[in-house]
Amino acid sequence: MTPIPRAPLLLGLAGLIPFLWGAVTLYSAPLATLGADLLGPRFVGPYIQLFYGSVILSFMSGVLWGFATRATGPQAATGYALSVIPALWAFFMTGGGPTGAATNLIFGFVGLLMLDYAFARWGLTPEWWMRLRLLLTAIVVACLTTVVI
Known part of the structure; x- marks a missing residue:
C-alpha cells in the first residue's frame, strides 16, 4: 500500500x-461578520460551501475524464460517459434553497466517491487514490451537513 504523495495530500487538504x-x-457570528466584511457575503456560511462544492464536482469530472483516457475500447467510452455525471449533477441539482442544494451536493459527493471506486477498480487511478478520496469526501460531507441540520 503506497502512501498518498505529499503534494496531492496537501493540495487536497487545502482544497x-x-x-x-x-x-x-x-x-460563529463574529467570524461570519468578519468574513462578510473582508471578503463579501458570498464567502461565508452556506454560500461559499454551495458555490465551491459545485466547482469541485465539476473539477472532479475533469479528473475522471483524465482517468478515462487511460482506458481503451468500451471501458473508455463508459469512463468518459461516467466522468461527466458530477458536473451535470452540480449544474442541475444545486438550485433552490441552501438546504436542498447542500443535500444534493452531499449526494453528489457520495456518488462521486462511487465513481472514484469504479475507476480505481478498473486500474485507472493511482494506488493511493481511494485513501485520499475517502478522507476528503468524509470532511466535505461533514461540512455540508452543517447546512442541512
Missing part, C-alpha cells in the same frame, strides 16, 4: 478550506 470556513462561519 477543504472553503468547506471548513463555511461550516465555521455558520456557527
Whole structure:
C-alpha cells in the first residue's frame, strides 16, 4: 500500500478550506461578520460551501475524464460517459434553497466517491487514490451537513 504523495495530500487538504470556513462561519457570528466584511457575503456560511462544492464536482469530472483516457475500447467510452455525471449533477441539482442544494451536493459527493471506486477498480487511478478520496469526501460531507441540520 503506497502512501498518498505529499503534494496531492496537501493540495487536497487545502482544497477543504472553503468547506471548513463555511461550516465555521455558520456557527460563529463574529467570524461570519468578519468574513462578510473582508471578503463579501458570498464567502461565508452556506454560500461559499454551495458555490465551491459545485466547482469541485465539476473539477472532479475533469479528473475522471483524465482517468478515462487511460482506458481503451468500451471501458473508455463508459469512463468518459461516467466522468461527466458530477458536473451535470452540480449544474442541475444545486438550485433552490441552501438546504436542498447542500443535500444534493452531499449526494453528489457520495456518488462521486462511487465513481472514484469504479475507476480505481478498473486500474485507472493511482494506488493511493481511494485513501485520499475517502478522507476528503468524509470532511466535505461533514461540512455540508452543517447546512442541512
